[in-house]
Amino acid sequence: MKTTTLIAAAAATVLTLGGVSACGSSSSDSGSGSGGTVASGLIFGGPAEFKTRTDGIPGLQKTYGVKFAKYTVTDTGGPVTVGALKRGQIDAADLFTTDPSIEANDFVVLEDPKSNFKAQNIVPIINKTKATDGTKQVLNAIQAKLTTDGLGALLDKIQNDKEDPDAVAKEWLDDQDLDGAGTLAKGVSLTVGSANFPENVVLADIYADALSNQGATVTKKLNIGSREKYYPALKSGSLDLFPEYTGTILAYLDATSTVSTPDDVYAALAKALPANLVALDKADAEDSDAVVVTKQTAEKYDLKSIADLARTAK
Amino acid sequence: MIGSVLGWLLDPEHWRSTPFDTGIWAQLGAHVGFTLIALAIAVLLALPAGLVIGHTGRGSWLVSAANAVRALPTVGVLVLLVVVISPHFYGRTNAGFLIPTEIVLVVLAVPPILSNAYAGVQNVPPQVRDAAFGMGMTGPQVLGRVELPNALPLIFSGFRSAMLQVIATATIASYVTLGGLGRFIYDGLAQKDYPQMIGGAVLVAALALISDLLVALVQRYAVSRGVSRRFRTDTGPDSRTAVLVEEDVR
DSSP: OHHHHHHHHHHHHHHTHHHHHHSSSSOSSOSOSTTOBSGGGOEEEEOGGGGTSTTSHHHHHHHHOOOOSEEEEOOSSSHHHHHHHHHTSOSEEEEETTOHHHHHTTOEEOBOTTOOSOOOBEEEEEEGGGOOHHHHHHHHHHHHHOOHHHHHHHHHHHHTSOOOHHHHHHHHHHHTTOOOOOSTTTTOEEEEEOOSSHHHHHHHHHHHHHHHHTTOEEEEEOOOOSHHHHHHHHHHTSOOEEEEEHHHHHHHHOTTOOOOSHHHHHHHHHHHSOTTEEEOOOOSOBOOEEEEEOHHHHHHHTOOBGGGGGSBOO | OHHHHHHHHHOHHHHSOOSSSOOHHHHHHHHHHHHHHHHHHHHHHHHHHHHHHHHHOOOTHHHHHHHHHTTSOHHHHHHHHHHHHGGGOOSSOOHHHHHHHHHHHHHHHHHHHHHHHHHHHHTSOHHHHHHHHHTTOOHHHIIIIIIHHHHHHHHHHHHHHHHHHHHHHGGGGGGGTOOSTHHHHHHHHHTTOHHHHHHHHHHHHHHHHHHHHHHHHHHHHHSOHHHHTOSOTTSOSOHHHHHHHHHHHO
């Protein structure tokens, strides 16, 4: 008697299976069809914060009038987003411009002519007490040589060829003639930190290796995690040097900031940083957000720029 | 902080779904859905197995094996399964993420249900079992009419601990793009919207408590009063009561 009730309950619950698979965070094809824009038939995938960030979904809507049918939270430019885009769970995604999987999968990066996305130049944030003329000279020399494509190539070695980030960093310094031994940073003792994604780790390795070549005593604390974890450590002085991105660190310090060009963002960042931290030169290398679609989607709707998403669908 | 969490929870906008945003009701439904699917599968697998193992006394290694599986790190297994399973699904489907999530939740739910069903049947007093056989009952009859009712309190407690664990852990569905109440916790953290994050956590806790209360109610009416010893002592000179009172004193 008891078993029958249990089985009945179980059977009833199994029936809900169909309902649940439909009410996860992405729903069936809604909104497409006549009259709608291209975007209103597409599902967008990206990290959770992209949904509310000023240059995220609200920015796309404000700047380009682009409104997607649905937002699926995937991950921050990682394998989940790439996989979901590749297999059609999502149609457009937020990926990073240095991501080697864009090229590997023939994804199309949509142009951003109205600079919706904040500039994301790579910039070392350093504690003022450690920013001697020598360390500045060493780090700014690196900054001058960092390019977006160059960084993409380093990432490709780490992510696809599974090379050790530190070895890749040393190799790059050697290629750029930046690995010379010297005494520029002699007597400086500092702790270099990094967030937990390969690009940030390799940048921290590059800074750390160059500084120790120049006589500094360097401690590495890599793969720390999210900004919520490492920024307080940087501010309190338990970390001295951190590779950052001008746009995201500015947004973290001042969520209301609306500037987006590289120079404006860099200038606003200098103002927003607390008194004990200083931003060194920004690099040309940028790892910014980008709206990415598959080649098939781009061809189907003839997409080149984000603005094309707001056109009326045929 | 408490005020802003309450504010988040009480805002009707957060409960409704829009085409773009999934509200609390829908995510609650998804969360309950994940939980029910996992529990249904776990009960179908573990309850019969536990009863049979307890009845026959054979295969008790299976209970130990299931308990050993508890040591697996849930998120690790989930990510591994997603990597293995999701590449096989194309198009607008969540199956590539839903199946791994349900597997992980079933793996969590099976051990308490299995070991409690086993222990419940094992711990039926041998006199009771012998008496049932002595009355001419067959093995399955003894299992179904004597051992199962006697084991019910333990079976329920196994089910309840499985349910609590599944409700709490179903939040990881959101780690792999799915919905559920975990969505608010992960999104709140990512968006630095801490009232949303804490609100999500409060909802999970509330769901766990309410569900446990409901099952406790079911248990109260499903378990024989003789077994649960929940009866009035002044029922009068009834032979059945008398025996039970004696047991109670012992």
